Amino acid sequence: MQERQKNRKLYFEELSTTSKKFYIPYISKFKKIEEGMNILEIGCGDGGNLLPFAELGCSTTGVDISAGRIKDAILFFAEKQIKGNFIASDIFKLKSLEHNFDLIICHDVIEHIEDKATFLFNLPKYTKPGGLIFMSFPAWQMPFGGHQQICKSKTISHVPFIHLLPAFMYKSILKMSGENEDCIKELLSIKKTRTPIELFEKLVHKNFITIADRQLFFINPHYEIKFGLTPRKLSAIIAGIPYLRNFFTTSCFYILI
Template identity: 55%
Template sequence: MQHRHKDRSQYFSELAYTSEKYFMPYIAGNMNLDRQLEILEIGCGDGGNLLPFAKSGHLVTGVDISTNRIKDATSFFQKERANGKFICSDIFETKFDKHFDLVICHDVIEHIADKQRLLSRVSELLRPEGMAFIGFPAWQMPFGGHQQICHNKYISKMPFIHLLPAAIYRFILKIGNEKANCISEILAIKEHRISIEQFERFVFSSGLRIKNRSLYFINPHYEIKFGLKPRLLPHGISGLRYLRNYFSTSCFYLLQR
């Protein structure tokens, strides 16, 4: 496990950096961020993604099912003297008295069992002219199984290990002395995995359309994490169905109703 997964303040700051430098410009290329927007993030975690939007004057709301993450988000925003509303709830059970100009769902959909339902919920929450920013790692990419969260220093650095059959994967995690809750989370990610092709089928079935898509060979978040400059997947590979999943460390989508 990397230190940033233990130090929530560092993790919050790194997410805020990536959001400001990469998420906001990507979204701004397709919608006007100069006016005040109502923004919702589903699976907001500590709230790092929302901080630059809040500091730019937008009205931000974050929803997450984890009590600890919502507590952290509230605390971090207070320290940053930023305004934000954070709700501890299941997004499928949360009731809102308004719709949103922008819905953000980054590195979340790969954890959700019913992806069709999630995207339909996103569509319901958008204003007619609104957009959704969805980001996720393709399942087959080297660390698409989120094995970097493992405590074992060898397993956490093993690329493609998540593609092994579940029984073998579980055995390796056990002999690596991973805790039961970590094994459960890792295997749940394997069960709920998503590829580019699967995601796009869910999008079209949810009454949404793709406004923009960017597939990254080097994830923008790797700049703050590892000092690597983001790189888009070469066009020749991004057009190869199925094979592109093995090289897409992050997939950015802008969706409209």
């Protein structure tokens, strides 16, 4: 297991840096981030993505189904003496938040959701007229699209493409490597709810959501702070080849309207 998976404060700081350096500039091409804007992050985890928005004077709300992650988010924001609203809940049970937000952020969330069609159908209900949705996720077939980096085994956590094995083989290897049942259950769940680019875009169009922009990355911008690697966009030639592009896309950025 990588250190950032155990040290939540480190992970919070890393996400904050990436959000400030890459997410905000990308989103700003389509909507200027200004003081007083209402920002919602669904699946906010510890809240790192929202911190730079709050520092710019935005009103930030983070929703996550994990009460533990929300507890950490409240603590980390308090330590920074920055205001942020955090709620432990299923977002779609919070009717009071509908039509409230100028921007919705969904970072590395869609690949964990089984009923993606319903999730995407409900998402626009939470935006104001003219609001945008920023969606990012790893293509399923990319080297670590299975999130195997959460494994405690140093070997398994660094093995690319292992998540593409048949489920029974994948499960057996995880067990032999000493992973606990909770970890195995989570990894097999991600395998079940995987998100190739083609599936995501098909569901987006089916739900009458417009893709205003798409940017595929060969080297995920977040890898700069995690591994010291310079972000690189996927070549236009490979990006234009369905299915093949999934193996080379470590992160997908979308602006949805």
